[in-house]
Amino acid sequence: MNWFKIPRRQLPLYLMLLLPVAVVFIYAYLPMFGVVMAFQRFEPSQGFFDSKWIGLDNFKRLMHIPDVKQVVMNTLFIASMKIVIETVAAIAVAILLNEIVSKVFKRTVQTIIYFPYFLSWVILGGIIRDMLSRDGLINLMLTKLGFEPIIFLSKASWFPYLLVGTETWQITGFGTIVFLAAITTIDPTQYEAATIDGANRFKQIWHITLPGMKSTIVLMVTLSLGYILNAGFEQVLMLYSPLVYKTGDVIDTWVYRMGLQQAQYSLASAIGLFRSVVSLILITASYYIARKVSDHRIF
Amino acid sequence: MVDRSIGRKIFSGLNGLLFILFSLSCVIPMIHVFSISLSSSAAVTAGEVTLFPVDFSVKSYEYILQNSEFWHAMGISLERVGLGVAISMLLTTLAAYPLSKGKTVFKHQPQFAWYFVLTMLFSGGLIPSFMIVKYTHLLDTIWALVIPGAISVFNVLLLSNFFRNVPKEIEESAFMDGAGHFKTLFALYLPLSLPIIATLIVFSAVGHWNSWFDGLIYMNSQKNYPLQSYLQTILLESNTKVMTKEYAALLAKVSDRTIKAAQVFIASIPILLVYPFMQKYFISGMMIGAVKE
Numbered sequence: 381m382n383w384f385k386i387p388r389r390q391l392p393l394y395l396m397l398l399l400p401v402a403v404v405f406i407y408a409y410l411p412m413f414g415v416v417m418a419f420q421r422f423e424p425s426q427g428f429f430d431s432k433w434i435g436l437d438n439f440k441r442l443m444h445i446p447d448v449k450q451v452v453m454n455t456l457f458i459a460s461m462k463i464v465i466e467t468v469a470a471i472a473v474a475i476l477l478n479e480i481v482s483k484v485f486k487r488t489v490q491t492i493i494y495f496p497y498f499l500s501w502v503i504l505g506g507i508i509r510d511m512l513s514r515d516g517l518i519n520l521m522l523t524k525l526g527f528e529p530i531i532f533l534s535k536a537s538w539f540p541y542l543l544v545g546t547e548t549w550q551i552t553g554f555g556t557i558v559f560l561a562a563i564t565t566i567d568p569t570q571y572e573a574a575t576i577d578g579a580n581r582f583k584q585i586w587h588i589t590l591p592g593m594k595s596t597i598v599l600m601v602t603l604s605l606g607y608i609l610n611a612g613f614e615q616v617l618m619l620y621s622p623l624v625y626k627t628g629d630v631i632d633t634w635v636y637r638m639g640l641q642q643a644q645y646s647l648a649s650a651i652g653l654f655r656s657v658v659s660l661i662l663i664t665a666s667y668y669i670a671r672k673v674s675d676h677r678i679f
Numbered sequence: 680m681v682d683r684s685i686g687r688k689i690f691s692g693l694n695g696l697l698f699i700l701f702s703l704s705c706v707i708p709m710i711h712v713f714s715i716s717l718s719s720s721a722a723v724t725a726g727e728v729t730l731f732p733v734d735f736s737v738k739s740y741e742y743i744l745q746n747s748e749f750w751h752a753m754g755i756s757l758e759r760v761g762l763g764v765a766i767s768m769l770l771t772t773l774a775a776y777p778l779s780k781g782k783t784v785f786k787h788q789p790q791f792a793w794y795f796v797l798t799m800l801f802s803g804g805l806i807p808s809f810m811i812v813k814y815t816h817l818l819d820t821i822w823a824l825v826i827p828g829a830i831s832v833f834n835v836l837l838l839s840n841f842f843r844n845v846p847k848e849i850e851e852s853a854f855m856d857g858a859g860h861f862k863t864l865f866a867l868y869l870p871l872s873l874p875i876i877a878t879l880i881v882f883s884a885v886g887h888w889n890s891w892f893d894g895l896i897y898m899n900s901q902k903n904y905p906l907q908s909y910l911q912t913i914l915l916e917s918n919t920k921v922m923t924k925e926y927a928a929l930l931a932k933v934s935d936r937t938i939k940a941a942q943v944f945i946a947s948i949p950i951l952l953v954y955p956f957m958q959k960y961f962i963s964g965m966m967i968g969a970v971k972e
């Protein structure tokens with residue numbers, strides 16, 4: 381078997397990989413093996429090897445916790461709303477941005493609307509919390525207009541929409557980049573022909589621009605489907621409070637509170653494992669579909 | 680294609696207006712926070728501050744200047760960015776070069792490529808990752824913030840795609856001159872890849888500066904928090920601080936809200952500074968990563 385025989389010339393390549401492979405092994409692969417704790421009554425003092433094995437008990441216990449169902453539903457609701465609204469917003473803004481004639485204006489707008497993407501959720505959360513607080517800017521304007529102040533972040537019924545709204549605001553600008561690039565690949569002679577045929581701008585957008593972007597749109601939507609169990613962990617953690625747990629608690633935040641704050645390691649990693657497995661299936665499927673529909677390959 | 684009809688003009692006007700509003704919505708919150716940080720606490724409480732500082736005061740910045748916790752956290756953040764970028768870039772480069780080689784030059788390229796890519800699809804999740812960091816004794820050290828996430832497989836793929844497009848002849852002539860793989864990588868490939876390296880450095884630095892959740896979970900003691908983790912606890916903490924005499928005296932001049940605003944502003948200064956340089960890079964970087972034709 382000469383599979384293991386390494387030509388001398390190639391030896392340095394293996395040496396180069398030594399460190400990266402080791403780091404990935406310890407901090408990416410070992411945690412994968414660490415999911416065994418979902419099947420144990422894990423005791424930190426005893427470690428993975430000596431903790432008691434209890435089979436599927438943690439999963440059975442999860443099913444009887446009323447929170448869990450709620451948390452899964454919240455995650456799906458928030459994430460799917462985000463996917464739909466953020467995609468539509470990015471496409472719409474890209475098309476409208478493309479309609480701006482003045483180069484200087486266009487570039488200025490782009491510079492500004494890409495910016496929120498680069499601020500951390502701590503900073504954005506700080507700003508949003510302040511703006512939406514009882515005496516924040518928004519309520520200041522509301523009271524001046526004669527309305528009662530609203531404590532936005534304490535209203536459970538509003539919270540999911542605030543999550544969607546603020547994230548859409550944050551990433552739409554940046555999200556347009558891909559779609560703008562798709563628009564630039566459309567052959568300009570198509571527009572000229574359409575103009576001669578008497579199609580107005582809206583008809584041109586509908587019949588030329590959108591179909592021209594189709595493959596990119598399908599690709600982006602497909603890829604985003606893999607992340608339907610990601611409802612925006614850092615954002616939720618920064619904006620939520622016990623008052624809105626009912627509608628705002630998502631799988632990731634629940635795992636964080638159960639696992640690290642209440643030391644329910646096994647229970648939390650059981651739902652974490654469930655989440656990882658579902659995500660793995662969805663991501664693999666979406667990559668596979670993306671490869672079929674638009675020949676996109678990740679490597 | 681020039682269309683000068685009235686309908687077109689109305690549309691252009693509305694479209695321009697829409698983007699002005701969108702842009703304002705991105706700028707105003709930042710300006711508002713900045714103005715709050717520079718106003719007196721009385722004016723802020725009275726709700727007089729919108730876009731400009733009212734009753735100009737730098738008291739909240741004076742307070743922060745004296746706050747050693749804040750500067751300590753800032754120091755940890757800077758250390759993290761320096762160390763983190765250096766380690767990430769080294770490991771990313773070392774992984775990207777062999778992966779950019781074809782099967783004839785590097786026999787096990789496909790196996791190693793899969794080894795890295797698999798980690799993009801499946802992860803152990805929060806709790807097991809935390810446990811591994813704990814078992815490897817990184818908790819409460821700066822290494823917990825820079826080592827576990829040091830390799831972004833996405834960046835490795837980006838860089839190795841770039842390496843793959845370096846003309847083969849250059850490499851062949853290097854080998855003729857007796858250079859080995861290490862020398863070729865550091866003396867030839869890296870200088871040729873400066874634009875993409877610069878992009879990755881900037882993104883990595885911004886990522887390290889902005890991340891806070893790992894600081895929150897991997898640091899047991901608050902004195903080890905990097906700036907953003909420290910800020911997170913400050914921002915979520917309400918006015919329940921122990922009322923020492925000095926603190927009470929201070930509250931007469933500054934308020935919780937002006938101090939928080941000043942801290943938010945200071946923490947975003949580095950991003951504001953690198954953003955102009957970043958801009959020309961991130962669009963192309965995004966394109967290489969997102970849509971390959």
